[in-house]
Amino acid sequence: MNRPASPSQSFAAAPRRFALIPAAGVGARMGAGIPKQYMTVAGKPMLRHALDTFAAHARIARTFVVVSAGDGWIDELLTPELARRATVLRVGGDTRQESVLNGLAAMRAGASIGDDDWVLVHDAARPGLNAELIDRLLDALEGDAVGGLLALPVVDTLKRAGGDARSLETVPRAGLWAAQTPQMFRYALLRRALDEASARGRIGAITDDASAIEMLGLQPRLVEGSPRNLKVTLAQDAALAEFFLKGQ
């Protein structure tokens, strides 16, 4: 039975949700002259799509974006309205995970973030994220003990290639999902997971946040994402991202 709260009872504040966008990569696979997060897709730089989506979302308290110390593009991209909802952290590392870890440390220095507050880590190179997908993730993970991520069940038949691009074997796809972002974990848990991966020299081996959580023996929840939330890695991916963004 629910009892009315007595005035002396104290409740922990509801956890808040922060977005953290690692955007310190150089995007070598795109073959473009500028880092891929600054390439224009559907009328604006990819990073701007993600920033606008988070900044406009009422359930996201603030967005932090990690760029490299020498980044010469971010100031131009941040409008005065965006600057009120987003903070730039010039603490990018050599790998995505180092950029995330540095970002987690720096975001706490400037804002009061609780251990149980949620952090949604999102790749700058996924411009197709929208409010509906953020809501789906937030709703699915409300009260979850571990956290989780957007992901898509694998539908293709998977082949393992040998050195000469010949198929060695077919990998059973049952139970396989392709990870997307945002990946959403409690601040303290995510920081501990990445710290431990780093201390064990395994930070370079992991390509997403959920794998650091898995190394602690925990099982992140898989929440169905969408093809529109693809990661732009190769030049042809930009055209597909544009198709989804223009069709919305």
Ligand code: C5P
């Ligand atoms: O290169 P990849 O597509 O895997 O990068 C995923 C995300 O991680 C991108 O948003 C990229 O800018 C970011 N990243 C980073 N620091 C690095 C490498 C990548 O913030 N050193």
